Amino acid sequence: MPFHKLGQLCEATKNELLTLTQQNPTFDTKCYSRNEILLQQGQVQRHGFFIHSGKLVSSVVNETGELRHKEFYFAGELCILFAEWIQKSPSFYQISALDDAKIVLVPLAELEQDNLRALKLKLLEQQLLFKEAKEAFLLLNTLEQRYCFLRDERPHWINGLANYDLANYLGVTPQGLSRLKSRVNKAQSTTTKC
CATH class of the missing domain: 1.10.10 (Arc Repressor Mutant, subunit A)
Incomplete structure (x- = not known):
């Protein structure tokens, strides 16, 4: 089953992210209420959102005003819109809280630092594997x-x-x-x- 790891973050990477957020007191921690928007559609993404508690969703509001969910993110996961991060483009999606959430804002510029390139590569590799798994999940x-x-x-x-x-x-x-x-x-x- 090519999608058996759908939505699972490698434990080693998850631990690295947790360590990164704990060892950087300059990273802001914020609490968001249910349905609160963390990133508006069309905004440039400057932070990843590491979820301590709660759930986030990335969604798009289409031309008819319909809201369509793209992905869910749970506690212990890092929510990043990868295409927008790589291209440094405005967000095609919005990110909002599905319920009350405690979030650590991880500056994406930090992940560009030389000492975090290995972590960035792991995140990109896992995202590629996830997208392949999701494609198989949805199509097959x-x-x-x-x-x-x-x-x-x-x-x-x-x-x-x-x-x-x-x-x-x-x-x-x-x-x-x-x-x-x-x-x-x-x-x-x-x-x-x-």
Whole structure:
């Protein structure tokens, strides 16, 4: 299964990020309320957001005003819009808090320093692997298979995200996701697995 590591950050990299945030008292720590926007669509990203607690989401508001979720970020993860960081371009996405969140602002300029180039390379490598896994996840599986994978392998997504947010990410209406959950649960009661 090429997407088995979808959404998982290497423990060594996670520990390096945690150490980086703890050893740099100049990095600001801020608390954000649910639905508060940390980075507006169209702004230039100057910080990565290391999540101590809470959840973030990157989303885009399309030309019809519809909000579409691109990615979720959980405690212990670093939220960066990589394409915008590499190209130093305005953000195509916005980043907002899905619930109350405590965030360490990691200046992206810090990750350009020579002593952190190895960490930057690890982050870029993991992002490439993640994108490959996500592409396989979305293209090679049915909606039901994607839901079952998240339920079985990423229960914190199912338990920690609102039905609306999960449905938005999967590209289905909340009602469609509820029907899918019912169908899967009914089928599971007669078998043991999706």
